[in-house]
Amino acid sequence: MERRRITPFARPSEGSANVPGSKSHTNRVLLCAALADGASRISGALFADDTEAMLEAVRALGAKTVIVEDEEILEINGVGKPPRFGNLTVDFRSSGTTSRFLIPVIAAGHGTAVVDGSEQLRSRPFGEQLAALNALGAQISSLNDSDELPLEIHARGVKGGEIEVSGEASSQFISGLLMAAPLFEEGLTLKVPGRLVSRPYVDLTVEVMSDFGVFVEMPDDSTFVVRPQTYAPSNILIEPDASAASYFFAAAAITGGTARVEGLNAASLQGDIEFVRVLEKLGAKVVWDDAYIQVEGRGLSGGRFDLSDFSDTAQTLASVAAFADSEIEITGVGFIRAKETNRIAALVSELTKCGVEVSETNDGLKITPNKWLLRGAEIDTYEDHRMAMSMSLIGLRVPGLEIRDPSCVEKTFPSFYESLEMLRPKPQKRPDLLAVIAIDGPAGSGKSTVAKQLARELRLPNFDTGAMYRAVAAAALRANVHPSDLDGISAIAQTAEIAIGERIFIDGSDATEEIRSPEVNQLVSVVAATSSVRKVLVPRQRKWATDLGGGVMEGRDIGTKVFPDATFKVFLTAELAIRARRRFDESSGVSFEDVLSDLKRRDHVDSTRSDSPLEVAPGALIFDSSRLSTEEVVGELAIIFDTLIEP
Ligand code: DC
Numbered sequence: 033m034e035r036r037r038i039t040p041f042a043r044p045s046e047g048s049a050n051v052p053g054s055k056s057h058t059n060r061v062l063l064c065a066a067l068a069d070g071a072s073r074i075s076g077a078l079f080a081d082d083t084e085a086m087l088e089a090v091r092a093l094g095a096k097t098v099i100v101e102d103e104e105i106l107e108i109n110g111v112g113k114p115p116r117f118g119n120l121t122v123d124f125r126s127s128g129t130t131s132r133f134l135i136p137v138i139a140a141g142h143g144t145a146v147v148d149g150s151e152q153l154r155s156r157p158f159g160e161q162l163a164a165l166n167a168l169g170a171q172i173s174s175l176n177d178s179d180e181l182p183l184e185i186h187a188r189g190v191k192g193g194e195i196e197v198s199g200e201a202s203s204q205f206i207s208g209l210l211m212a213a214p215l216f217e218e219g220l221t222l223k224v225p226g227r228l229v230s231r232p233y234v235d236l237t238v239e240v241m242s243d244f245g246v247f248v249e250m251p252d253d254s255t256f257v258v259r260p261q262t263y264a265p266s267n268i269l270i271e272p273d274a275s276a277a278s279y280f281f282a283a284a285a286i287t288g289g290t291a292r293v294e295g296l297n298a299a300s301l302q303g304d305i306e307f308v309r310v311l312e313k314l315g316a317k318v319v320w321d322d323a324y325i326q327v328e329g330r331g332l333s334g335g336r337f338d339l340s341d342f343s344d345t346a347q348t349l350a351s352v353a354a355f356a357d358s359e360i361e362i363t364g365v366g367f368i369r370a371k372e373t374n375r376i377a378a379l380v381s382e383l384t385k386c387g388v389e390v391s392e393t394n395d396g397l398k399i400t401p402n403k404w405l406l407r408g409a410e411i412d413t414y415e416d417h418r419m420a421m422s423m424s425l426i427g428l429r430v431p432g433l434e435i436r437d438p439s440c441v442e443k444t445f446p447s448f449y450e451s452l453e454m455l456r457p458k459p460q461k462r463p464d465l466l467a468v469i470a471i472d473g474p475a476g477s478g479k480s481t482v483a484k485q486l487a488r489e490l491r492l493p494n495f496d497t498g499a500m501y502r503a504v505a506a507a508a509l510r511a512n513v514h515p516s517d518l519d520g521i522s523a524i525a526q527t528a529e530i531a532i533g534e535r536i537f538i539d540g541s542d543a544t545e546e547i548r549s550p551e552v553n554q555l556v557s558v559v560a561a562t563s564s565v566r567k568v569l570v571p572r573q574r575k576w577a578t579d580l581g582g583g584v585m586e587g588r589d590i591g592t593k594v595f596p597d598a599t600f601k602v603f604l605t606a607e608l609a610i611r612a613r614r615r616f617d618e619s620s621g622v623s624f625e626d627v628l629s630d631l632k633r634r635d636h637v638d639s640t641r642s643d644s645p646l647e648v649a650p651g652a653l654i655f656d657s658s659r660l661s662t663e664e665v666v667g668e669l670a671i672i673f674d675t676l677i678e679p
Contacts, residue, residue: 035410036438036449038427042600042676044289044329044651045428045455049280051293053078053270054302055444059086059129060237061268062108063137063211064244066090066097069112070265072244076295077106077270081443082127089122089134093141112262114189114215117143124149124181126372126415126443128156132204135161135183136212139170140190146175148182152415155180157370161205164197165190168216192216192260199228199254202367206256207237213258214246222256229340229367232303239301243268272296274304275344276445279421281308281327282348283455285316286355287428288651291455292319292326307345310337314356331650332356339396340364346396347422350379353399354388354406354426366395372443373414382419385409386426386433387656403648404474404605407656408432417443424452430654431668459678466599467492467582469673470590473604474635474646476611478657478665482604483586485666490673493580496532497587497594498556500569502547503530505555507538515558522564557634560588561641570594588638591649600673601652604665608632610658 058078063086065072077083091097094116096109120143124131131149135158138145148154159179162172169191175182192213197206206224213220228234238248238256245264249257277293284291296305298320308325312318315333319326334356339346343365353360368375376392383390387405391398408430413419420441427433441448469492471483480496487494504521507528513520531537535544546552559565573594577583585594591601606614612628619627638646648654653672657665 033436034438036435038424038433038435039675040431040653040672041287041289041428041456042653042672043457044287045283046290046457047455048292048294048324049451049454050447051272051277051280051295051451052080052445052447054273055080055082055275056129056233056236056273056302057240057270058083059127059133060207060211060240061243061270062086062090063133064240064246064263065108065265065268066093066095066110067112067137067215068108068110068244068263068265071107071109072265073267074106074108075104075269076272078273078444080446081125082130085123085125085127085130086133089124089130092120092122093117093137110263110265115141117141117145119143120145122147124153126150126152128153128202128204128371131158131181132161132202132208133211134208135172135185136165136170136190136208137215138185139165139172139187140212140215141187142189143187145185145187146182147185152372153181157202158183160197161208164195164205164209167195168192168220190216192218192220194221194223196223196225199224199226200367202370203228203230203233206234210234210237210248210256210258211241214261214263216260219257219259222258224254224256227340228254230303230343232306232341236301236303271300271302273444274300274302274307276421276448277325278304278307278345278348279425279448280451280455281311281316281325282352282425283428283452284327285311285314285329285332285352286425288329288331289455289457290326290328292324294324296325297322298325304342304345306342307348310349311352313337314352329651334358334360336361336363338364343368344418347375347379347418348425350383350390350397350399351422351425354383354386354401355403355429356399356401359398359400361393361398362396363393364395372416373419375416375418378412378414378416378419382409382411382423385411386430403603403654405656406430406654407658408434410434410436413437413440415440417441417445421445421448424449429651431672456675459676462677466578468577468595468598469584470595470598470601470649470652471584471586471604472588472591472602472646472649472652474611474638475631476615477604477606478614478662479586479604481662482657482665482669483584485662486669487584489666489670490584493583495573495576495583495585497569497573497585497590499532499536499547500530500573501560501565502552502556503532503536503538503543504528504565504569505552505559506543506547506549508559509551509555510538515555518562518564521559521562522568525565525568553630557637561637561643563643566643588646589644591652592647593644596649600676601649602669603648603652603654605654605656606658607656608635
């Protein structure tokens, strides 16, 4: 099977991404134009699998379509009345909207039709729509005695009248009935008791119908009345797809960068624009211009979000949640189990592969992020374009992520990967770049070896800041300073002459081995948690890198405190047991259990201390080295760093 490896962004996203026309808008406009009495002109339409399915079908119903100017403008000459056909066969491919919109229109026409779709569409439900249409006077039956495709439609017009349809299952049924209703002999009075999922999609349907001169009366919130009418031709500009735009806005939130999408604004007809408000609540800054929307990532908090009205972005939010600071719960989307795939089950399985703690709830899912544990994986996409697009986002900060069957995005967004590339930070000339590479991570993640080799490979100096804290601890031990005497320790930090290079010197004497002693191991976390010590050492670390014009610096707070604007930030991590195994293999005379519990203690002290705790720096690459050799890690980092440099 085809696979695509996502190369992470070495820095936060920037720039604008191209987003194709809205699928929902395009397919509604194509159908209304095909039913209109005359010629319509449509600009900015989406050309993808789902809309090709609609175009083919409306041609089969007698509409004439001409693509002018490189797919930029589409002319449709509509049929103007209920379509007439002989023996028609229609293939909806995998398009839910095409099928749900066209079945009522075909039923309202005259002739015989067999309608079918892909294996995937065959497994999606049609029962409620059939029952409703048959109750309104249509003659539709399933060819295999089920509620599924293929269906046979004996079209003799539809009488219409009053009917009740549940809004719980799919708003596509409702939209389909509404758009066909002007063709019904007596029109339609549609009552939707209870909660209508994805209400904004129904609003979009009503809006598009009115753009084509057909009016839907809404005497109350749950009743739609459509009288027999004829669609009038119209000229329409299709909006960029708000669901598709969600991936780029999310990319900005995840990488802590910027992403702009032109042609969208707060007044968009598409409900999925609400996703931007969710990012705003999570901490992103949003510029709502008339001509564009721009998201600027500023950290990610947590929260509980009801996505019932914009459920196509549930997968996008789930990927964002993997990088949040606290739990994110997505509610109101139980019905996405019946989309291209069971999206909730698919998310649980693929996010789990990436190390995300995620659990399925009745009507959604709960993500409890732990950035330390994120890792790349081979992602299954279940023939669901949105699985491929949303999971790709994790690969923007996590190396080693591969998308299986990446071309499933062609359903709605054939140029998705190219558009994502548009947000990759632009390369600079090497001499213009003060290359500070920050490598942070817990003990045993492989920082020291990786930093050393990477520095060699990139011909940059290397600096081990941990050695500096260790040297202070060793000097304090030499001077017999008591571990509880913090003033004494910070006095040592100021006065001891420490030289960090291939070998380590304290006041002129070699301490390379001394700083790795068990006594230093014990004392160093106390030393490192002392603010007055950090106040002395951090400026020295900054001076070192700026004096040398850059370098690879490793530690715990390089990306967060020492160089928050580092050129390239990496959080190197590995599973606890694997880190313990590595430390155990390097040491002698200690039991594995002791190494493990010492590591746990150090993780805890390093990550909970009040001054400069160890945490994933905003936008830092998160790289799990558990199953990789040093060479593999260094190779991957060099490739990612290279994307920053102009060839
Ligand atoms: O990476 P290491 O084990 O040699 O680090 C020794 C100690 O110093 C460890 O407890 C974490 C601390 N340290 C720190 O607080 N900040 C740094 N930039 C580097 C190390």
